[in-house]
Amino acid sequence: MPDSLTNISDKAGMPPGTLVHVGDTHEAESRITVIDYSKENIEERIIGSIDEILPCLDSNTVTWLNIEGLKDIIPIESVGRILNIHPLVLEDILNTHQRPKFEEHDNYLYIVLKSLSVENSTLSIGYEQISILMLNNLVVTFKEKKDDIFIPLMQRLKNGKGRIRNMGSDYLTYAVLDTIVDQMFFIIDSIDEIIETTEEHLLVNPTSGSLSAIQQIKRELIYIRKSISPLREVLAAIPRSDSPLIQEKTHIYFRDVYDHVLRITETIESHRDMLTGLLDIYMSSVSNKMNEVMKVLTVFASIFIPLTFIAGIYGMNFEYMPELKWKWAYPTLWIAFILIPIVLIIYFKRKKWL
Amino acid sequence: MPDSLTNISDKAGMPPGTLVHVGDTHEAESRITVIDYSKENIEERIIGSIDEILPCLDSNTVTWLNIEGLKDIIPIESVGRILNIHPLVLEDILNTHQRPKFEEHDNYLYIVLKSLSVENSTLSIGYEQISILMLNNLVVTFKEKKDDIFIPLMQRLKNGKGRIRNMGSDYLTYAVLDTIVDQMFFIIDSIDEIIETTEEHLLVNPTSGSLSAIQQIKRELIYIRKSISPLREVLAAIPRSDSPLIQEKTHIYFRDVYDHVLRITETIESHRDMLTGLLDIYMSSVSNKMNEVMKVLTVFASIFIPLTFIAGIYGMNFEYMPELKWKWAYPTLWIAFILIPIVLIIYFKRKKWL
Amino acid sequence: MPDSLTNISDKAGMPPGTLVHVGDTHEAESRITVIDYSKENIEERIIGSIDEILPCLDSNTVTWLNIEGLKDIIPIESVGRILNIHPLVLEDILNTHQRPKFEEHDNYLYIVLKSLSVENSTLSIGYEQISILMLNNLVVTFKEKKDDIFIPLMQRLKNGKGRIRNMGSDYLTYAVLDTIVDQMFFIIDSIDEIIETTEEHLLVNPTSGSLSAIQQIKRELIYIRKSISPLREVLAAIPRSDSPLIQEKTHIYFRDVYDHVLRITETIESHRDMLTGLLDIYMSSVSNKMNEVMKVLTVFASIFIPLTFIAGIYGMNFEYMPELKWKWAYPTLWIAFILIPIVLIIYFKRKKWL
Amino acid sequence: MPDSLTNISDKAGMPPGTLVHVGDTHEAESRITVIDYSKENIEERIIGSIDEILPCLDSNTVTWLNIEGLKDIIPIESVGRILNIHPLVLEDILNTHQRPKFEEHDNYLYIVLKSLSVENSTLSIGYEQISILMLNNLVVTFKEKKDDIFIPLMQRLKNGKGRIRNMGSDYLTYAVLDTIVDQMFFIIDSIDEIIETTEEHLLVNPTSGSLSAIQQIKRELIYIRKSISPLREVLAAIPRSDSPLIQEKTHIYFRDVYDHVLRITETIESHRDMLTGLLDIYMSSVSNKMNEVMKVLTVFASIFIPLTFIAGIYGMNFEYMPELKWKWAYPTLWIAFILIPIVLIIYFKRKKWL
Amino acid sequence: MPDSLTNISDKAGMPPGTLVHVGDTHEAESRITVIDYSKENIEERIIGSIDEILPCLDSNTVTWLNIEGLKDIIPIESVGRILNIHPLVLEDILNTHQRPKFEEHDNYLYIVLKSLSVENSTLSIGYEQISILMLNNLVVTFKEKKDDIFIPLMQRLKNGKGRIRNMGSDYLTYAVLDTIVDQMFFIIDSIDEIIETTEEHLLVNPTSGSLSAIQQIKRELIYIRKSISPLREVLAAIPRSDSPLIQEKTHIYFRDVYDHVLRITETIESHRDMLTGLLDIYMSSVSNKMNEVMKVLTVFASIFIPLTFIAGIYGMNFEYMPELKWKWAYPTLWIAFILIPIVLIIYFKRKKWL
Numbered sequence A, B, C, D, E: 001m002p003d004s005l006t007n008i009s010d011k012a013g014m015p016p017g018t019l020v021h022v023g024d025t026h027e028a029e030s031r032i033t034v035i036d037y038s039k040e041n042i043e044e045r046i047i048g049s050i051d052e053i054l055p056c057l058d059s060n061t062v063t064w065l066n067i068e069g070l071k072d073i074i075p076i077e078s079v080g081r082i083l084n085i086h087p088l089v090l091e092d093i094l095n096t097h098q099r100p101k102f103e104e105h106d107n108y109l110y111i112v113l114k115s116l117s118v119e120n121s122t123l124s125i126g127y128e129q130i131s132i133l134m135l136n137n138l139v140v141t142f143k144e145k146k147d148d149i150f151i152p153l154m155q156r157l158k159n160g161k162g163r164i165r166n167m168g169s170d171y172l173t174y175a176v177l178d179t180i181v182d183q184m185f186f187i188i189d190s191i192d193e194i195i196e197t198t199e200e201h202l203l204v205n206p207t208s209g210s211l212s213a214i215q216q217i218k219r220e221l222i223y224i225r226k227s228i229s230p231l232r233e234v235l236a237a238i239p240r241s242d243s244p245l246i247q248e249k250t251h252i253y254f255r256d257v258y259d260h261v262l263r264i265t266e267t268i269e270s271h272r273d274m275l276t277g278l279l280d281i282y283m284s285s286v287s288n289k290m291n292e293v294m295k296v297l298t299v300f301a302s303i304f305i306p307l308t309f310i311a312g313i314y315g316m317n318f319e320y321m322p323e324l325k326w327k328w329a330y331p332t333l334w335i336a337f338i339l340i341p342i343v344l345i346i347y348f349k350r351k352k353w354l
Helices: A050-058 A074-083 A087-094 A151-159 A169-204 A208-240 A248-313 A329-350 B050-058 B074-083 B087-094 B151-159 B169-204 B208-240 B248-313 B329-350 C050-058 C074-083 C087-094 C151-159 C169-204 C208-240 C248-313 C329-350 D050-058 D074-083 D087-094 D151-159 D169-204 D208-240 D248-313 D329-350 E050-058 E074-083 E087-094 E151-159 E169-204 E208-240 E248-313 E329-350
Strands: A031-037 A042-047 A062-068 A101-104 A109-118 A125-135 A138-143 B031-037 B042-047 B062-068 B101-104 B109-118 B125-135 B138-143 C031-037 C042-047 C062-068 C101-104 C109-118 C125-135 C138-143 D031-037 D042-047 D062-068 D101-104 D109-118 D125-135 D138-143 E031-037 E042-047 E062-068 E101-104 E109-118 E125-135 E138-143
Touching: A031 A050, A031 A151, A042 A050, A042 A151, A050 A062, A050 A074, A062 A074, A062 A169, A074 A087, A074 A125, A074 A138, A087 A109, A087 A125, A087 B248, A101 A208, A109 A169, A109 A208, A125 A169, A125 A208, A138 A169, A151 A169, A169 A208, A169 A248, A208 A248, A208 B248, A248 A329, A248 B248, A248 E087, A248 E208, A248 E248, B031 B050, B031 B151, B042 B050, B042 B151, B050 B062, B050 B074, B062 B074, B062 B169, B074 B087, B074 B125, B074 B138, B087 B109, B087 B125, B087 C248, B101 B208, B101 C248, B109 B169, B109 B208, B125 B169, B125 B208, B138 B169, B151 B169, B169 B208, B169 B248, B208 B248, B208 C248, B248 B329, B248 C248, C031 C050, C031 C151, C042 C050, C042 C151, C050 C062, C050 C074, C062 C074, C062 C169, C074 C087, C074 C125, C074 C138, C087 C109, C087 C125, C087 D248, C101 C208, C101 D248, C109 C169, C109 C208, C125 C169, C125 C208, C138 C169, C151 C169, C169 C208, C169 C248, C208 C248, C208 D248, C248 C329, C248 D248, D031 D050, D031 D151, D042 D050, D042 D151, D050 D062, D050 D074, D062 D074, D062 D169, D074 D087, D074 D125, D074 D138, D087 D109, D087 D125, D087 E248, D101 D208, D109 D169, D109 D208, D125 D169, D125 D208, D138 D169, D151 D169, D169 D208, D169 D248, D208 D248, D208 E248, D248 D329, D248 E248, E031 E050, E031 E151, E042 E050, E042 E151, E050 E062, E050 E074, E062 E074, E062 E169, E074 E087, E074 E125, E074 E138, E087 E109, E087 E125, E101 E208, E109 E169, E109 E208, E125 E169, E125 E208, E138 E169, E151 E169, E169 E208, E169 E248, E208 E248, E248 E329
Parallel strands: A062 A138, B062 B138, C062 C138, D062 D138, E062 E138
Antiparallel strands: A031 A042, A031 A062, A101 A109, A109 A125, A125 A138, B031 B042, B031 B062, B101 B109, B109 B125, B125 B138, C031 C042, C031 C062, C101 C109, C109 C125, C125 C138, D031 D042, D031 D062, D101 D109, D109 D125, D125 D138, E031 E042, E031 E062, E101 E109, E109 E125, E125 E138
C-alpha cells in the first residue's frame, strides 16, 4: 500500500494548525539551499538557518529557497514567521498527504503537488509532495526527499542561458512546475513499455502472473491518476488568478504546463482502456485453454470408450457365443478397432477439434 | 441492512413539522452539555433543561450546547422555542435519515451530516446523524448517540491552546466539522487494510469467502459514499455563503475541511476501482482452478483409457487369437504399457499441463 | 411490460391539442371531490359537474378540486374552459405517458409527475400519473386511478391541525407533492427487503430463479428511476420560479420535498450498485458449483480408471503370464487396489479438492 | 451497415459549397408539392419548377413547399437562388449524412434532422434526412425519400380543424417536427416488443440466435441514439432563439416536442439497460447449461466406473482367487452392484444434482 | 506502440523554448512551397529560404507557406524571426507530440492538430502533426511528412473555382482544416468495414485471431479518439474568438468543420459500443463451443460406460454364474446393448443435446 494512502489519520484529534510532520520519515536532516540571482549574478549557498536569507529579501534579485526534508520543523516555522505565512498553510506543507491545490493569499501564492519519479528500472514509482510558496522576488520550495530532480533546473539557472535569468519569481515558479511535470513523462513512458511487454507475454503464454501484472499496473494507474488529475484544476487556476504576483506575459508558460498535464491525464485514460483490453485477452485465453484441454479429453475418451466396450463384449464367458468360434472373428474385430477411430477422427476434424 | 436505509417511510402520512424521532432508538435519555467560554474563562456544565442556557445567550461568551440522544423531544422543542427555529428544521434534526445539507436561515445556519466511526477493530461502521445550529455566539449540536468523538475537541477548548478560544461561533462550527471529518480518515485507513488483507488471501487461496468479503466491502463503500459525497456540496457552500455569521477569516478553515472531504471521496473512488480489480482476480482464479482440475482429469483419463482398451483386447475369449499363444506377447505388451504413458506424459509436458 | 412504456404511439398522427385519453383505461367513471377550506371552516363535497365549483372561486377560501379517473374527458374540458387553461396542458393531463415536468403559465402553474405505490406485499409497483394545476386559491389535481393516497392529507385538512389551514394554495400544492413523494419511500423500503432476501437466497442456494429475481428488480429500478429522476429538476425549479403564486415562505417546504427526492434517487443508485454485486455473486457461485461437480468427477475417474486398467491386465488370456500362477499375486494386487486410492486421496486432499 | 455510416467520405476533396447529392440514391425523380393556405382557403399543387411558387411568396398566406427526392439538384439550386440561402446550407441539405442541427440565419432558420420509421413489421428501421427551411410565411421541407409520413399532417391542414390554419410558418414548422418525432414512438414501441419477445425466448430456450438478436437490437439502438440524441439540443435551442420568425406563443409547442424527444431518449437508455440484463441472462444460462451437462456426465461416470472396476476384479484369471469358487459370491456382488448406485444417487440428491 | 505515445520524455530537462525537433525523424530535408494568390493571379513556387517570401508579405495577395518536414529547424527559426512568433509556439511546432489546441496571440492565431490517414488498404493508420499559423493575408502550415493531402486543395486554388480565391487568409485556414478533417472520414469508413468483416468472421468461425483483431481495432480507436476529441474544443473556440483576423462571414465555415468533427467523434463512440458487442459475441461463442465439446463427451461416456459395465459383469470368472449357461443369455444381452443406447439417445434428444 503506497504511503499516499495510509496513516492519513495520524493527525486526527489534534488542533488544526499544530505543526507536526505527518507522513513517512524519509531522512532525519533537512538541507536548505538558497539560490539568489539577477540577470548578471548568481550565487548558490547551503545555509543552516532560514534567518540567513533575510538580506536577500530586500534586494532586487530573485531568490529561490529550496528546503529538502520535512522531519525538522524549525525551518518551516522560521519561514512562516519571517514571511508571515498562514498557520494552515504551514500545516499543509508538513502534512504530506495533501491533494494538489492552489491557494491565493494576500501577499503570496501557495501551490502543493505530487512529484512522481520512477525509482529504478522496475515500475516502482516514488511519490513525493512538493510545496511551493511564491512571493515577490522569492520562491520557497519544500521537498519531502533529498533527490536530484531540481539539479537540471539549477544548472540552467547557473548557465544563464534562456529567459530564466531575465524574469521574475513567477517564471521561476513555472520552471519548477515544468520540471516536475516533465518528470511524469518518464512514468508514462515506462508504463507504455510495461503494458507492451505484458501484452506480448499474454499472447505467447498467459499465466496467472500476467493477471497480477495487469492488476499491479492498474493499481499504479489509480494512484497516479489520483495524484495528477487535481493538477489540471491547479494549473488552470494559476493563469486565471488576478494576483499581481503573476505577470501577464508568464500566463502563456503556465498554460503550456497545463497542456502537458492534460496530455498526461489523457494518456493515463488510454492506458486504463488498454488494460481493460489486456484483461479481456487474459480472460478469454484462460477459456480457450480450458477448451483445448476439454477437446483432448473428449477425443481420447470418445475413441477408446466404445472400443473398450467392444473388447468387453468378447471377454464375456457365455457358453453360447457363436462368434468366439469363428475363424475370422478376431481379424474382423481388428478392422473395426481401426475403422472406428478413423471415422471418429474424421468427424472431429470436421468439427475443427484436431 | 444498515439503519440509514430502512424505515425511512416511518413518518409518511404525518403532517410535515410534527416532531417525532424517526430513526432507531439508541438510548432512552438525552444528555445536554453546555460549554460556555471566552478567551479568559471556560465553564462546562451538564444541564437538565434547555432554559438553563438563557443567561449564557446574552453574554459575550461563546456557548456550545451539545445534545446527545434524540429520543426525548422536549429539549429539541425547547431549543426551537427559545432560539426561534423553523419547525421543518426541528423535524429534520429529529429525523435521522437526512441527506447532508446546509441551510441558511435569517438568524442561524443549519448543517446536518453523518458521522462515521469504526465500531470495533472489525469493519463494522457506525453511522450517526449530527445536526449543527450555528447562531451568533452559540453553536448547538444534536447527536444521535452518546459517544466520545467530541471529547478531544472539548479537551482542546479547556486547555485553551490554539486559536479556538479567541474566535467566535463560526470557528467552533468549523472545529466540530473538522473533528467529524477527521474521524472518517480512520474508516479510510481500515478499509485500506481490509482490502490489502483480502488481496493477500485471494492470491494465496481464493475461497468463496473472499467473494463475500469483497461484496461486504463494496456494500460498505456504497453507504459511505452515500453519506460523504453530499458533504462536498455542503462544505463548498459554507464559505460561499454571505451570511454575516461567518467571518471572512474563517473561510480558509472551511475550505480546509472541504479539501479533506475531497480527499476522502477520491480515496473511496480508488477503493471502488481496487475492488473491481479484486473481483477480476477472484473470477479468474476460479477459472484457473477449474482449468487445473480439468487437466488432472484429462491426464489420468488419456493415459489409462487406451491402456485399458489394450488389456481388454487380450481379455477376449476368441478361439483363434494367435497372440495369446506367443511366448513374448505378454512382456511385449508390458513394454507398450510403459511406453504409451511416457509418450503421453512428454506430450502433456510440451503442452505445459504438467 | 409496464404501461408507462407501451402504446405511447397511440396518439401519433392526431393534431396536437386533441383531447383524447391516451393511456390504459382503469375505470370508466370519474369522481370529482371538492374541498373548500379557510382557517375556520372546511367543506368536502362530491360533485357531478365542474360548474358547481364556480361559487368557490370568488371567495377567499382555498379550494382543492380532486378529479379521479381520466376516461371521461368532460370534466377536464370544463376545467380548461372555466380556468382558461392552455389546450396543450389539457392534452398533457389526459396523456398519461408524460415525463414529470413543471410549467409556468401566466395565471397558473402546471406540475405533472408519477405516483408510485406498492400494489400488494409483492414487488408489484403501480404507476399513476398525477397532474396538478395551481392557481390563486385553487388547486386542481388529476389522478388516473381511484385510490386512497390523498386520504391522510384530506384527514389532516379536516382535523385542522398544523399549518395547512392557515396557508394558501402554494402550501396545499406542497402538501400534495409531499404526500406523493412520501409514498415512494415505501417502494424503497420494499426493494431494500427484496434485495436482502435475494442476497440470502443467493448465499444459501443460488438457482436460476435468483437470476430472474435480480433481473426483475433491475427492471423495476429502471422504471422507477425513469419516473423519479426528472422529478429532481421539477422540484428544483419550483422554488426558483418567480411566479407570484408561490410565496417566499413556502420555498423552504418545496426545498424539503426536493431533498426527499434527492435521497430517493441516491438510494436507487445504491440499489443498482448492490444489484451488480448480487449478479457477481450469482455468476461466481455458478462457476463454483461447476468447479465442485468437476472435482467429484475427477476424483472418481482418477481413482477408478487406473484400478480398472490393472484388473484388465490380469483379465488377459495369454498363456505365458507367470503372475497368474503365483500364490500371493491376488492378495498383493488387493494391497495395490487399496494403496493406490489412499495415495490419490492424500494427493487430492493436499490440493484441497476434498 | 446502415447507410448513415458508410460512404461519408464521398465528398472529401471537393470544394465546400459544391452541390452534389451525397447519400444513397433512393429515387431518380423529385416530387415538389406546394400547399398554400390561409384561415379561409387552402390549395395543394404538384409543381414542376420552383419558380411557380413565386406568386405565393408575396401574398399573406402561409406556403409549405415539400421537396421529395434529392437526386435532382435543380430544385434545390432554385430554392437557394430565389430565397437567398447560404451555399453551405444547400450543401448540407444535399449531403444526407448530417448530424441534426439548428442554424439561425439572417432571414431564415435551418433545421436538419433524421426521420426514423419501421419499414415492415420486422425491426428494419428506415432512416431519412429531413431538412427544414423556415422563412416568414414559408416553410420548405426537403425529404430524401418519397414516403407518406406527411400525409396525416396535410390532411389536417385541409380539414382546417385545430389551430394550424390560424397560425404562421412557425407553427407549421412545429407541426412538421411533431409529426416526425411522433413517428419515433412507433420505433420505441416495436423495440419494446422485440425485447419482450427475446426475453421470453431466452427464458424458455436460449440459443446462440438469442445472442445475435440481442446484438442486433443493440446495434439498432446505437444508431437510433446517434440520430435522436442531438435532436435534444436542436429542440432546446429553438425556443431559446430570439429570431423574430418564432413568435412567443409558439414556444410552448416547441417545448412540447422537446419533452417528447426527452422521453424518447430516456426510453432508449432504459432499453440499453434492459439489453445488458438480457445479455447477463444469456451468459448465465449458457453457464447453467454447461453445469447441467457436467452433472449428467459426472453422475453416469461416478456410478459406473467403480462398478466396472469391481467387475474387472473378478474377470482376472489368477489361479488362486478363492472368491471365484464361493457359491454366494456372485449374488453378493449383485447386491453391491445395486447398493453402490443407490448410495451414490442419495449422495447426489443431497447435493441437489438430481 | 504508435509514435504519438513514446519518447515524449525526450525533451525533459531542457529549458523551455529550446528549438529541437522532438518526434520521429521521417525525412531529412524540408520542402517549402509558397502559393501567392489574389482573385486574378496565382503563383506557386518551391523556395529554399524563408526570406524569399518577404516581398509577398507586403502585397495585398494572400500567401500560403507550406513547410513539409521538421527535421531542419532553420526554416522554422526564420519564420519565427520574420513573423515575430513566440518561442513557445515555435517549440510546439517542432514537438510533434502536441495535443490539438488553438491559441490566440496578438497578431496571429496558432492551431495545431493531428492529421490521420490510412496508410495502405490495411488498418495501418498514419498520424502526422500539422501546425497552422494564421496572420493577416498569410497562412503558414507545418507538416511532419511529405505527403499529398494538400494536393487537391492546391488544385482547387489554381482552378480558381469556388469562393476560395475571393476570400482572405481566414477562409484559407478553414479550407486547410476542412481538408484535414475530410481525410478522417476515410478512416471512419475503413474501421466500419473492418468491424463488419470481423463480425462476419466471428459468426462463422470465432478464433483467437478474432479476439486480437478486436483488440487491435480497440487500440486504434483509443488513439484516434485521443487525437480527434480535443479537436472539438479547438473548432468550437475558433468562431467564438474575437480576433479581427477571422471575419464574421467565415464563422459559418468553421462551424461546419466543427459539425464534421462532432459527427466523427460520435461515430467513434458508436464503434466502441459495437466493439463491446463483438467481444460479447466472441466470449459467448467460446463458451458455446465448450458446451458442445462437453455434450459430445457426455453423450459418448454416458452411453458406453454402462454398456462396458454390463459386459464386464459377464466377463467375471465365478464358478456359479447361472446366466453363463443359459442359451438365450447372449442374444438377450445384445438386445440390452441396443436398447440402452436408444433410450439414452431419446433422453439426450429431449434435452436438445443432439
